[in-house]
Amino acid sequence: MEMVIDCHAHLHHHSSRTWQEDDRKLIEAADKLGIDKLCCSILPPRFPSTPEGFQECNRWVAEAMERFPGRVLGYCYVNPGYIREALDEIRRCVEEWGFVGIKLYNEYRCDEPVVFPIVELATELKVPILQHAGHPHYFVEDQPRLSDAGHIAQLARRYPEAILICAHVCGGGDWEWTIKALRNVPNVYLDTSGSVTDEGVIEMAARMLGVERLLFGCDMSMTAGIGKVRSARLSEDEKRKILGGNMLQILERRGGRC
């Protein structure tokens, strides 16, 4: 049995009174579901984040990597609007603290030029970018710069060496639209996470993108995450790739920290 890696998880901001207990519950949930490793970021309670805000979040992730050795892998979250601080933070997190990737949220759409230096640094460091994304068929008022799979595809065509992960296909609106938009951009992976458990989503993604481009994730919807991969009409070998094999290959680009 290959490793099971949740490519999209979150630890809890320390402003929450119950953050320690909630973090522990996440690890316990992973134990129950057979998830070996969780790729985690911490996001601030309010956006856009300041440099102090994202630095604090990343420091807490680094501490969690020590608290849960071998279980928590770190994503460095930054706001590209503070580009100098963001680039310094990414370099520190990846080179000094062993983070495995970058998490971008919705402060900017991912195809805006302010994001480009981050993609260039991610490519240099050989780490993926997990991009928050969604494509509802209505304007999301509290996320005016929400990226969708089309924007990620645009970015991927500009940077074909970059490894981009389109977040939570099962929590980002019309998943059929998202899958179709990613069809011809081989350097974009699709994260299966989200609370939606619609029958057929995994098979459609596998058929259109290939199983090699699918990454298992939960984004805290734990039984949904495991359950939909288990239900999917795919071979055990294909499921192993989705559950961890593909993410492992991405992580090995930087020297196999697992």
Add this chain to the structure above:
Amino acid sequence: MLIDVNAYLGHFAFRRLRYNTAEELLKLMDERGIDKAIVSSASAITYRNAQSGNEELFEEVKGHEDRLIPFAVINPAYAGWEDDLRICREEFGVKGLRLYPKWHNYELSDPRCVELINRATEMGMVISIPIRVEDYRQRSWLVDVPDVPLDEIAELVRRCPEAKFVLVNGIGFVNSPLGQKGSELPPNYFIEISRLSALLRNEIGQLIENIGAERIVFGTGIPFKYPDPSLVKLEVLEISEDEKEMIRWRNAASVLAL
């Protein structure tokens, strides 16, 4: 024994469904160890005349009544609902109704809806209310149908104490009188698990604590949704085997008088 209180046959207007014939659904149920399922017409959600969907459903389940338990979709704001109800009960032998107040544009407090529920209750039928059909973030550009507010359901169960309700595709009950201790609501409703968490916040565990395992029922949402997320919940719930049996089938068998 495993009884699924949340299954469908037919077509949905906005997405292709697989396993939506009796033969295909039964095959899926066999693979997942589901013995019986309450089924209603998915087509009737968007047909103007819902009775056409009921007629399609009854043709489809013929010969499979030992495993597929048909529920009729009745719109009390549409002409002839009284005749449709009588035909569904007397000619088709349905055991219950599925109501879509938001899709069919009426209020649960509408006197016609209350009259429908009272008549169906007198006939010994169960009332199933889907809180939603699909995730609102992926809705079509053509429709904007809200979830059924839990407060409106709480008011309905109070108003119709003799009726038996099965609430499916819901979440957040612990924040509503429906899922809280001491709410003084009649114990005439059952809550299905397909969207409830079994880990982290563990809403199922909280509901068992608050209103008892005898009020929780197993359901999947097939073929809209994958079956395994609900099956995984049963596996990871830390409750007694007796409580699991209640959720797996005994509560549903009791409410359906099987």
